[in-house]
Amino acid sequence: DAGVTQSPTHLIKTRGQQVTLRCSPISGHKSVSWYQQVLGQGPQFIFQYYEKEERGRGNFPDRFSARQFPNYSSELNVNALLLGDSALYLCASSLGAGSSYNEQFFGPGTRLTVL
Amino acid sequence: AQSVTQPDIHITVSEGASLELRCNYSYGATPYLFWYVQSPGQGLQLLLKYFSGDTLVQGIKGFEAEFKRSQSSFNLRKPSVHWSDAAEYFCAVGRGGSQGNLIFGKGTKLSVKP
Numbered sequence: 014d015a016g017v018t019q020s021p022t023h024l025i026k027t028r029g030q031q032v033t034l035r036c037s038p039i040s041g042h043k044s045v046s047w048y049q050q051v052l053g054q055g056p057q058f059i060f061q062y063y064e065k066e067e068r069g070r071g072n073f074p075d076r077f078s079a080r081q082f083p084n085y086s087s088e089l090n091v092n093a094l095l096l097g098d099s100a101l102y103l104c105a106s107s108l109g110a111g112s113s114y115n116e117q118f119f120g121p122g123t124r125l126t127v128l
Numbered sequence: 129a130q131s132v133t134q135p136d137i138h139i140t141v142s143e144g145a146s147l148e149l150r151c152n153y154s155y156g157a158t159p160y161l162f163w164y165v166q167s168p169g170q171g172l173q174l175l176l177k178y179f180s181g182d183t184l185v186q187g188i189k190g191f192e193a194e195f196k197r198s199q200s201s202f203n204l205r206k207p208s209v210h211w212s213d214a215a216e217y218f219c220a221v222g223r224g225g226s227q228g229n230l231i232f233g234k235g236t237k238l239s240v241k242p
Contacts (some may be wrong), residue, residue, distance in 0.1 A: 017171070046229055046230075048230075048232075053234075054234055054235070055132075055218050055220075055232030055233050055234050055235050056172070056218070056230075056232050057232070058229040058230065058231070061229050069229050071229070103171060103172065105172075116174060116177065117174075117230065118174075119164075119171040119172040119173070120171050121169075121170060121171045122170075122171050
């Protein structure tokens, strides 16, 4: 069975540009979460979606947005990129979203570099 | 607010030696606790988790962790480290209720000496 997949693997953008990252969850999983991992830090929660609805939002500016599609895949959009947005963006999927005992399975991440 | 502290940024152990990675959490209710491992360039892999019940939990790759409520700790242990265990280890606490997001510590990098 395929795990969580993310695309692209790597991405280089310049300040002010916009970027879209994509995530496909494990088959049967209905929840997708996004995390940002800056070099040397632990992942920080950005968004959680369940059944196409936003279930949670971390402490990130409005430049960050996301959505979930009917097939449960998800996109993370970041507008007006800043140098500080350079990070590994991780997607995690789980069966449900109601409680943390829905184990989250992580994808390999998208490495975003902003120049 | 919930938080996770991993006091050790970097630990080096000899192959075959025992290992203990420390994790302290701050959470108002009964926590859901996790340990993840991340190899270079990879995503996160779940090693083990604690939700309730037995405070000593067994995970994959020979790892175990003990939940100590009185110390707000969830330390990860392994009796004999292998060179392939070199990686970064993250402790996380899960929020209950309607949100399932995880709050991670800053991680401990493990190096293994031959």
